[in-house]
Amino acid sequence: MLYVVTGPPAGGKSSWIEARAKARDIVIDLDRITRALTGPGAPQWNHDPIASRVALRARYAAIDEAVKHRDEVDIYLIHTMPSSTWRTRYQRLGAQIVTVDPGEHVVRERVAAMRSSAMNRVVTRWYRHYRGGAPRPAAAQASRDW
Template identity: 60%
Template sequence: MLIVVTGPPAAGKSSWIDAHAKASDIVIDLDRITRALTGPGAPSWNQDPLQLRVAHRARYAAMREAFELRDKTDVYLIHTMPTAKWLARYKRMDAKVIAVDPGRTIVMQRIEAMRDPEMKRVATRWYRSRPATQPGARAGRTMEW
C-alpha cells in the first residue's frame, strides 16, 4: 500500500511515519534523503540548493521504484503539498493520504526553533492552499482521505 503523508514543514510528518511504519517498509522522506547525501555536520533540515537538487532526483527515482513495489510492502511517502495532478495519481494507485497538522501556531513555533526561517513561507503557502472544507483542514488533527 502507498501511504502519502502531507502537512506543513515541522508538522510531525516524519514522526508520524516513525510511529506507524515497520522496519521492512519503504520510507521516502526528502529530509532523510538529503541528510544521507550530505557531509558530517550538515544541519538536520538542510536546504542547500545543490544538495537539495541531488536529493530531489534521488527522491523521484525512489518513488518510481517504490510505486512498483507497493503491493509487496507498505510505502510511506512524504509529499508536503501535492498538486491536484499528484493527488489524482495517488488516487489511481489507491493510496491512503494522511494530513498531519498540529496547527499553524505550533508549526510556526517549531520552524522558529528548529528550521530554516524560509520554511515559514512554505508553511504559510500550505495553510493558504487548504480550504476549510478540505479533510484535515482543522488544526491539531491528523486526517485521512
C-alpha cells in the first residue's frame, strides 16, 4: 500500500509514520534523504539549495522505484503540498492520502521552537491552500482595469 502523508511543516507527519511503519517498509521523506546526503553538522531542516536539489532528484528516483513494490511492502511518502498533478498520480497508484494536522496554533508553536522562522511562510501557504488535504483553488481575482 502507498500512503501519501500530507500536512503542514512540523505537523507530525514523520511521527505518524514512525508509529505505523515497520522495518521492511519504505519511507520516503525529503528531510531524511537530505540528511543522508549531507555531511556531519548539516542542519536538520532548511537545507542548502544544492543539497536540496540533489535530494529532490533522489526522492523522485525513490518514488519511481518504490511504487513498483507497493504490493510487497508498505510505502510511506511525505509530500507536504502535492500539486493536483501529483495527487492525480497518487490516486492512479491507489494511494491512501493521509493529512496530519494538529492545528495551526500547535504547528506555529512547533515551528517557533524547532525550525527557522522562514518556515512560517510555508505554514501560511499550507493553511491558506491545502487545509483539509486537497489543494484549494486560488481565490477569484477581479480582472484588471485596462
